[in-house]
Amino acid sequence: MAINSKIPAGDLEKKWEDYKGHVKLVNPANKRNLEIIIVGTGLAGASAAASLGELGYKVKVFCFQDSPRRAHSIAAQGGINAAKNYQNDGDSVFRLFYDTIKGGDYRAREANVHRLAEVSANIIDQCVAQGVPFAREYGGLLSNRSFGGTQVQRTFYAAGQTGQQLLLGAYSALERQVALGNVTQYTRHEMLDVVKIDGKARGIIARDLVSGKLERHFGHAVLLCTGGYGNVFYLSTNAMGSNVTAAWKAHKQGAFFGNPCFTQIHPTCIPVSGDHQSKLTLMSESLRNDGRIWVPKKQGDNRKPTDIPEEERDYYLERRYPAFGNLVPRDVASRAAKERCDAGYGVGASKMAVYLDYAAAIERYGKIEAGKQGLDNVSKDKIIEMGKEVVKEKYGNLFDMYAKITGENPYEVPMRIYPAVHYTMGGLWVDYELMTTVEGLYALGEANFSDHGANRLGASALMQGLADGYFVIPYTIGNYLADEIRTKSMPTDHEAFVEAENKVNARIQQLMNIKGTKSVESFHKRLGKIMWDKCGMARNAEGLQEAIAEIQALKKEFWSDVKIPGSINEFNPELDKAGRVADFIELGELMCKDALDRNESCGGHFREESQTEEGEALRDDENYKYVAAWEFVGESDWKLNKEELIYENIKIAARSYK
Amino acid sequence: MEHTTINLTLKVWRQKNASDKGSFQTYNVKGISTEMSFLEMFDVLNEQLIAEGKDEPIAFDHDCREGICGMCSMYINGRPHGPWHGTTTCQLHMRAFKDGETVVVEPWRARAFPVIRDLVVDRRAFDRIIQAGGYISVNTGNAVDANAIPINKKDADNAFAAASCIGCGACVAACKNSSAMLFVSAKVSQLALLPQGGPERQTRVLDMVAQMDKEGFGSCTNTGACEAECPKEISLENIARLNREFTAASLASEE
Numbered sequence: 001m002a003i004n005s006k007i008p009a010g011d012l013e014k015k016w017e018d019y020k021g022h023v024k025l026v027n028p029a030n031k032r033n034l035e036i037i038i039v040g041t042g043l044a045g046a047s048a049a050a051s052l053g054e055l056g057y058k059v060k061v062f063c064f065q066d067s068p069r070r071a072h073s074i075a076a077q078g079g080i081n082a083a084k085n086y087q088n089d090g091d092s093v094f095r096l097f098y099d100t101i102k103g104g105d106y107r108a109r110e111a112n113v114h115r116l117a118e119v120s121a122n123i124i125d126q127c128v129a130q131g132v133p134f135a136r137e138y139g140g141l142l143s144n145r146s147f148g149g150t151q152v153q154r155t156f157y158a159a160g161q162t163g164q165q166l167l168l169g170a171y172s173a174l175e176r177q178v179a180l181g182n183v184t185q186y187t188r189h190e191m192l193d194v195v196k197i198d199g200k201a202r203g204i205i206a207r208d209l210v211s212g213k214l215e216r217h218f219g220h221a222v223l224l225c226t227g228g229y230g231n232v233f234y235l236s237t238n239a240m241g242s243n244v245t246a247a248w249k250a251h252k253q254g255a256f257f258g259n260p261c262f263t264q265i266h267p268t269c270i271p272v273s274g275d276h277q278s279k280l281t282l283m284s285e286s287l288r289n290d291g292r293i294w295v296p297k298k299q300g301d302n303r304k305p306t307d308i309p310e311e312e313r314d315y316y317l318e319r320r321y322p323a324f325g326n327l328v329p330r331d332v333a334s335r336a337a338k339e340r341c342d343a344g345y346g347v348g349a350s351k352m353a354v355y356l357d358y359a360a361a362i363e364r365y366g367k368i369e370a371g372k373q374g375l376d377n378v379s380k381d382k383i384i385e386m387g388k389e390v391v392k393e394k395y396g397n398l399f400d401m402y403a404k405i406t407g408e409n410p411y412e413v414p415m416r417i418y419p420a421v422h423y424t425m426g427g428l429w430v431d432y433e434l435m436t437t438v439e440g441l442y443a444l445g446e447a448n449f450s451d452h453g454a455n456r457l458g459a460s461a462l463m464q465g466l467a468d469g470y471f472v473i474p475y476t477i478g479n480y481l482a483d484e485i486r487t488k489s490m491p492t493d494h495e496a497f498v499e500a501e502n503k504v505n506a507r508i509q510q511l512m513n514i515k516g517t518k519s520v521e522s523f524h525k526r527l528g529k530i531m532w533d534k535c536g537m538a539r540n541a542e543g544l545q546e547a548i549a550e551i552q553a554l555k556k557e558f559w560s561d562v563k564i565p566g567s568i569n570e571f572n573p574e575l576d577k578a579g580r581v582a583d584f585i586e587l588g589e590l591m592c593k594d595a596l597d598r599n600e601s602c603g604g605h606f607r608e609e610s611q612t613e614e615g616e617a618l619r620d621d622e623n624y625k626y627v628a629a630w631e632f633v634g635e636s637d638w639k640l641n642k643e644e645l646i647y648e649n650i651k652i653a654a655r656s657y658k
Numbered sequence: 659m660e661h662t663t664i665n666l667t668l669k670v671w672r673q674k675n676a677s678d679k680g681s682f683q684t685y686n687v688k689g690i691s692t693e694m695s696f697l698e699m700f701d702v703l704n705e706q707l708i709a710e711g712k713d714e715p716i717a718f719d720h721d722c723r724e725g726i727c728g729m730c731s732m733y734i735n736g737r738p739h740g741p742w743h744g745t746t747t748c749q750l751h752m753r754a755f756k757d758g759e760t761v762v763v764e765p766w767r768a769r770a771f772p773v774i775r776d777l778v779v780d781r782r783a784f785d786r787i788i789q790a791g792g793y794i795s796v797n798t799g800n801a802v803d804a805n806a807i808p809i810n811k812k813d814a815d816n817a818f819a820a821a822s823c824i825g826c827g828a829c830v831a832a833c834k835n836s837s838a839m840l841f842v843s844a845k846v847s848q849l850a851l852l853p854q855g856g857p858e859r860q861t862r863v864l865d866m867v868a869q870m871d872k873e874g875f876g877s878c879t880n881t882g883a884c885e886a887e888c889p890k891e892i893s894l895e896n897i898a899r900l901n902r903e904f905t906a907a908s909l910a911s912e913e
Contacts, residue, residue, distance in 0.1 A: 047798075051797075051798040054797045054798060065727070065729060066719060066781055067782070067785050067825065068785075069728070069825055070721055070722075070727040070728060072722060074727050074728075075722045075726050075727065084804070084805075124804045125803055126798060126799075126801045127804075128801065128807060128854070129794065129796045129802070130794050130854070131848065131854050131855055133814055133817040133818035133821050133848065135818075136809060136814040136815075138811050140808030140810055140814075141808055142805055158818055158821075159818065159822075161822060164726055164822070164824075165821060171788070172788060172792055172794070173793060175789045175792065175793060176789070176793040178785075178789050179789040179790065185785070239722040239727065240723060273661070274661075276693075276701070278695070278701055278723065279724075400744075401749065404725075404742070404749045404751060405751065407753055470798045470799075471798070474798065519705055519708045519709070521701070522705075563708060565707075565714045565715060566714050570674075570675065570775075571675070571717055571775040571778065573717055574708070
């Protein structure tokens with residue numbers, strides 16, 4: 001099957017405008033008869049559900065949590081980018097577009113990214129109108145801060161809780177549509193398959209997680225807004241319930257999977273403290289605005305950080321990348337931390353950590369504050385005290401979280417941080433209209449592959465989720481549904497629904513009947529270890545081949561020895577988790593296969609075979625300037641389809657932050 | 659941080675489903691690292707239960723495990739989210755407990771939050787309260803430029819502080835009357851403090867309070883337990899503001 005990205009013709013900056021001007025429309029009377037299913041209620045899902053409900057479509061929205069407000073977008077900390085240029089510092093749509101393409105190491109599609117940059121400003125307007133309380137200056141206008149991979153201040157934020165505020169904004173818009181009767185909401189429900197009729201997505205099989213019962217739901221179109229698959233690594237900054245199941249079921253029904261190996265390892269997370277660790281916690285990238293990252297110059301230095309004098313510290317990011325310093329993109333910062341730790345300069349009990357130090361920032365802010373208040377001859381202690389207050393206002397909730405988790409006071413001693421799995425750039429392949437290779441099946445937000453190439457810039461995930469939901473899908477879905485106005489709602493006793501439900505039911509029965517000896521959790525941990533060791537921050541052909549064999553063996557063992565307590569028709573979180581882990585195992589194999597196939601280093605994908613003498617990632621544009629769109633053929637069998645990436649507006653170059 | 663291991667006796671509420679009567683069961687956990695979170699300690703216990711195969715693992719709500727999604731909800735030793743101030747259950751760490759201690763764990767208890775299983779309760783009443791008016795009616799695409807609405811920093815900061823509510827329901831669990839006033843007042847305050855919330859200010863507070871009453875939450879008697887136990891330290895001032903808003907709206911609506 002050939003893939004067609006359906007990128008509109010014409011000049012880059014006119015494509016979206018032209019598209020909107022010519023796209024098919026659906027009249028209001030017909031919208032009332034068209035049903036749309038949305039799975040997932042994070043930024044993409046909630047904003048899409050609200051916007052499509054407002055337009056008059058009949059929407060059903062599903063989430064596995066007890067409320068749509070709990071989707072993991074809620075945990076995003078630092079901010080959301082927008083090309084507003086409120087700071088007058090040279091920002092523009094083109095700059096945001098350019099930074100995103102470069103940040104993604106030239107592996108994203110120009111047209112999609114440009115559209116993202118174009119609608120970014122509307123997102124901020126929409127959110128403010130909804131009552132999202134962004135940070136403001138004393139003059140009452142919005143405040144901005146810097147994020148990695150850019151040299152302008154275009155990030156809007158709400159303390160360290162930007163995702164929470166944006167999601168609650170979208171959630172309230174969604175609840176309003178529920179109250180108006182335009183959207184029906186199904187919480188504690190999980191999608192377990194896509195139903196296809198005559199090649200088109202026509203509904204889903206969902207499981208009510210409280211009763212355990214399977215349900216059939218019809219839709220003229222199905223939108224997957226189900227987030228990323230970082231939990232394939234077991235330990236990640238994702239929520240415990242974040243999973244790939246919906247996307248994976250879609251993949252097995254014919255939706256191609258784009259660039260599955262593109263994983264973002266975030267440089268600033270709280271390090272692992274022991275085998276009991278269930279998840280990792282991010283310390284926002286915004287902390288790199290003011291914090292300085294360092295390790296001792298001496299290997300195995302066991303002194304307390306505060307006892308190590310300035311000249312014996314190696315601020316390795318500032319040393320290696322003077323132009324961007326501590327604000328290099330995430331992939332670069334993560335690899336640099338790994339390099340120092342692997343070379344024996346790591347700190348803390350595990351030696352797998354580096355320092356993120358606020359001492360200099362506290363002093364700097366203290367002096368500014370003293371200046372503002374017109375104080376002379378202020379003691380150093382007083383300056384530090386005032387500086388701490390400023391830092392507390394900017395980052396207080398993050399510092400508190402660090403203190404609770406580690407038991408250390410980050411206002412006094414530098415934080416210890418280490419990279420952790422955070423985001424997946426890969427996802428379901430979609431065309432310009434966000435449609436997958438299955439007609440009528442769409443993927444939005446982190447669930448699709450489209451905008452971030454091989455590395456996502458900070459504060460761009462929130463932007464993409466809301467762009468897709470508020471401003472892209474309301475236009476593009478009309479282009480499909482305009483031709484569906486004659487399709488009547490199908491009764492769910494249609495044989496395709498019966499067959500799909502039987503298949504889902506058989507799999508659940510099979511899982512329950514294994515009655516083995518090992519817990520679901522133990523398999524998930526083992527999968528995570530294989531993935532982290534061999535498909536993590538650095539990858540090589542030998543390791544990836546081993547990983548594929550190990551994952552295949554693990555899959556066999558899982559299906560013959562997993563132990564799931566309880567029964568099917570009850571609230572049974574172990575059973576829910578078993579289905580998700582089974583899907584993660586299959587995905588893990590595809591990720592390794594993709595990583596093996598891509599014998600170049602780009603963005604978050606670092607192949608040890610492909611690096612410069614200085615250890616920087618070495619891209620191979622001649623052979624790999626494409627999106628790998630994997631087609632499911634059968635068990636452990638995939639076919640690679642390539643979408644060539646064409647750069648007409650950006651001169652493709654080696655990515656340098658030096 | 660110094661890390662040690664402790665042993666604990668847990669008394670956990672077990673209830674198979676909404677219609678089951680439920681009872682406490684006692685479990686022993688050994689070798690718990692003080693670096694663990696409270697939920698990781700429950701993971702250890704559940705793995706133990708699965709291995710033994712006698713009792714089913716304990717169902718509890720949890721998701722982000724970083725204190726922001728509002729899903730976790732354990733009533734620990736008589737306090738929602740346990741002994742640490744301003745902390746969700748997932749951020750409570752085992753440093754808070756002593757070796758040999760007995761810890762009692764229950765679900766949120768309120769008529770409006772029926773138990774689904776063990777420590778899991780149904781909090782959909784909160785969604786319905788938001789549906790009654792916890793929003794600004796602005797369709798996508800209707801917005802003016804974000805900086806066209808300057809907002810006094812103090813009001814913006816106060817709105818943000820109110821908006822940081824995570825909707826976990828600890829306020830209800832803490833309240834002897836099972837009142838949801840802190841939750842409702844946080845949303846009412848956020849939107850009342852912002853100019854964008856102006857047009858619907860009066861209907862919002864009346865509709866949300868009416869829905870709160872309909873769901874079976876109790877009355878507020880200003881005891882302040884909600885504020886004391888709120889993991890996000892939402893202030894009682896919000897309840898005072900809600901009362902003012904409610905009075906003003908009631909008087910206006912009688913005209």
